[in-house]
Amino acid sequence: MRLRLFFSALLFSTAAHSLDFAEYNNAQGAFDLKGHVYYYFEEYNEQQPHEALDLLKGGYFTRSESARLSLGYTRKPVWVAVPFVWKGKGAATFMLEITALIDRIQFNYVSERGLILDSSVTGRDYPLSSRALPNHNFVFPVRIEKPATAAVRGKPAGDSEAPGIVLMRLESQGSMLVPLQLMHETQFYKTDHIEQLVFGFYFGIMLVMVLYNLFLYASTRERSYAFYVFYILFFALFQFALWGYFHEVVLPESPKLAKYLLPVFLHLATVFQLLFATQFFQAQPLIPKQYKVAGLLSFIAFISLIAGPFLPYRIFIAIGIFSGAGAALAIFFMALTLYIKKVKAARYFLIAYTTLIVGVIFLSLRNLGIINYSFISTYSAQIGSALEVILLSLALADKINIWRDEKERAQKQVIDREREMNRAFQLFVPQKFLELAGETDFTRLELGKSTTRDITILFSDIRSFTALSESMSPEENFRFLNSYLRRMGPIIREHGGFIDKFIGDAIMALFAEGPGGPSDGTAKEGVLVPAEDHGGSKPAAGTTPSAPLAEGLGGPSDGTVKEGVLVPAEGPGGPSEPPTIRAARAALAMRAELIRYNEHRRAQGYQAIDIGIGIHTGSVRLGTIGENERWEGTVIGDTVNLASRIESLSSTFHAGIVISEALLKELPHELAARELDTIRVKGKKKAVKVYELMEHDG
The missing domain is CATH 2.60.40.2380 (Immunoglobulin-like)
Structure with missing residues (x-):
């Protein structure tokens, strides 16, 4: 020895x-x-x-x-x-x-x-x-x-x-x-104290990011946050074990378990960061090839995690390191590709993984002796990963802002679309009809639901329309009718009525208590703009196609335009008058407009036309009729039948406007009428007197 x-x-x-x-x-x-x-x-x-x-x-x-x-x-x-x-x-x-x-x-x-x-x-x-x-x-x-x-x-x-x-x-x-x-x-001891402060700050940031994003997940239920929370959690635990703190603090007397958990945390961090990235970017439709690479890396990490207890430790940890590094690079290039494609959500992601990769590179260069020891080089990996998780949280917050903007735009589009649908629906079922039916939302209408109302009904018809239409092609017929109806429809609405239906060239309009529905005419600055005639030509020079309707006989006074709707002022024909008077004034205004329309037609080389109008007031049943696949809003009753019959008499008596005795009783004295005849409606015993409403200059 x-x-x-x-x-x-x-x-x-x-x-x-x-x-x-x-x-x-x-x-x-x-x-x-x-x-x-x-x-x-x-x-x-x-x-x-x-x-x-x-x-x-x-x-x-x-x-x-x-x-x-x-x-x-x-x-x-x-x-x-x-x-x-x-x-x-x-x-x-x-x-x-x-x-x-x-x-x-x-x-x-x-x-x-x-x-x-x-x-x-x-x-x-x-x-x-x-x-x-x-x-x-x-x-x-x-x-x-x-x-x-x-x-x-x-x-x-x-x-x-x-x-x-x-x-x-x-x-x-x-x-x-x-x-x-x-x-x-x-x-x-001085260096160790500084190191403890650095790591304490680092793991504190990680804990704050976990809690912050966990709170956001609880608020939004967005899966990206859940994956991100697990990624930060397992990445922080991996760092905690890598630097020996897990063995020191959590499992001081269980070294084998503490050692085994290191690659477990690494594998879990890899899986969840890939899930987070692909979910965050919705990568499958945008970058399918890189999505498959991410899926392959996730699969390798997951299989290795399952097989970990049966693998040699050096193989287990090696797979974790290479799959983790591969995941970081795959996500970096994923973010880079999407950033190049102008995907806004990729910008913070790209910066985040750049800081992580730069931090790891700095640490590697220091370990290889290429750069000297310094605070930055020593803790570059911690700095890079801390900045990464902060930037990724900003990326999620930025995506929430993007989602919110997209949601607001989508909601605005839905609202605009709903308004367009409502406007389109009102072209077929006027809002006033819904109000009279006791509904404000057409989606809540029920088939067969009806109510009783006192309503004044106006029918108008173009005389000799059959002969007139035979001289025109189908296309000219459509243009003619639309030109005529565009002039008459706004007059009815200006007097508080609404058009229930068009029956070929005939108009059936209803007048009830309260203002009429919104205008679907082309009102501009209080002026009604007529459409082109059936010939397709514009009004001739010297004519006034958009001239205001004459004041006096039911014409608008000084109404105002609100959101495309011409709102008449209070006065003759205004909504403050009873519906019977408004219907009469509307009929007079229609006849006055017919004069101007015929002048315009003659100037265009077309023949003049004539119309007959019949008005009656009384009780009707208002509601919906039809079957499961086709509904229609309408009014039915004797009042409707009599109003139609009265309108047909206008041609017999060569009268412009024919009204019933019931309506005449509601009219003021300035609206003059002459008696025409006493008629009996089929199926009714009581005869009805009819009168011609006299037309005159204001």
Whole structure:
């Protein structure tokens, strides 16, 4: 035994002169390990420290120019040696810190004489109690009691130094990433304090984002938020486990479970970030190829997650890393493609994943020694991922704004469409008819529902229309009728009536208590604009196609136009008068308009026409008739039949306007009438007197 120690000391003494020892840097408060780290892949299992020292002396160790070893995935244990020399005065304690991803660490501190002064075993496969310090990383104190004097070593008096070697055997089923730091204990606690603040802030942001988006999901029930909440949650747990905090805080005495959950969190984060991205973008119809790539990556991650308990750990974690990196790149290019396609929702997404990728690149460059250590390079991955989750939350908020704008536009389109439908419906069923039927919404009409009303009914008909129509083509007939009806219809509405139906060239109009329905005429600035005649020609020069209707006999006074509806002023023909008077004034106005219309027709080379009008007032039944597939609003009763019969008498007596005795009793004295005859309606015993309403200039 003594002989072995002697030769070990001799070998160490020889090696000490060939190794490059790291020296303490006062400015950094740590040893500068760059170029002073040696490593060796163990050829056979369980080599002992003294054997590793022999190999170190024999030059079998490889020197690393970086203090951060990145040896990839390896099944072989790795020996790492860190020679250093302390030239300070008095005793000192230093801390060697190693990342939390090593499964097993056999730590040895060897003195200048080759003696093992301190030895311990810990790692991810061991409980937290096996560590020298309860820290999320592996921290090993290196205590130098007292440097040797220079005189002993044959150097100038007054100097002192204490060389030593940290010798470690490392095993890991994951990536062999070994960033080494050997710093003074004061500097270590200062650095550790800053690190705790940084990670506390980082995980605080993650927690706030989880709660914030969880609240939004509860409010909106949008699946994108649910996927995003799970993505942040599992990504934060992955980071919590990656940096050793999960083992330290949550499962200090369950190292195997804490180690296994690391790839589980990574796989779940990958699956949910892909679900989130594809749901957020509605990617399938927009970018089907990239959607399939995202689906493939999700499938790989999900299958690996299910098979995880049966896979070797190194394969499980490797699949998680590659699928996670692939997912980040796939989502980046997905956002880039959609941004190029002018999809507004992609802008925050693109920035978010750019920050994440840039942060990872910075960290990789630092680990490779291409850029120096700094706060930014050290915590670039945390900065990038924190900015990512914040920007993705902004992306979701931005999408809500986009959805809201689209919803408002859609609602406006629906409202506009509904208004158009209502206007179109009113062309067939006037609003006034609905009001008289006791409804304000046509969707609530019921087939067969009816009500009794006192209504004044006006019928008008073009005389000799059959002979007139035979001289015109079907197209000319349509143009003629529409030209005529466009002139007569507005007059009826201006006097508070509404057209119930057109019967060929005939008009059936109703007048009831209250103002009429909205105008569907072409009223402009209080002027009715007539349509072109059946010949399709515009009015001849010198005529006034849009002249106001004459005042006096039922013509509008100084009405105003509101939302396309000509609202008559109070006065003759206005809504304040009873419906009987308004119907009479409307008939007079129609006859006056006929005169102007015939003047226009003659100027266009067409023959004049004549119309007959009949009016009666009384009780009717108003409602809907028809069958399941076809409805019609109408009025029925003796009053309707008598009004139609009276109109037909206008031709017999060559009278323009024929009214019933019941209507005459309701008219003021200025509206003169002469008696025509007494008639008997078929099926009725009582005879009815009829009168001609006299036309005169105002």
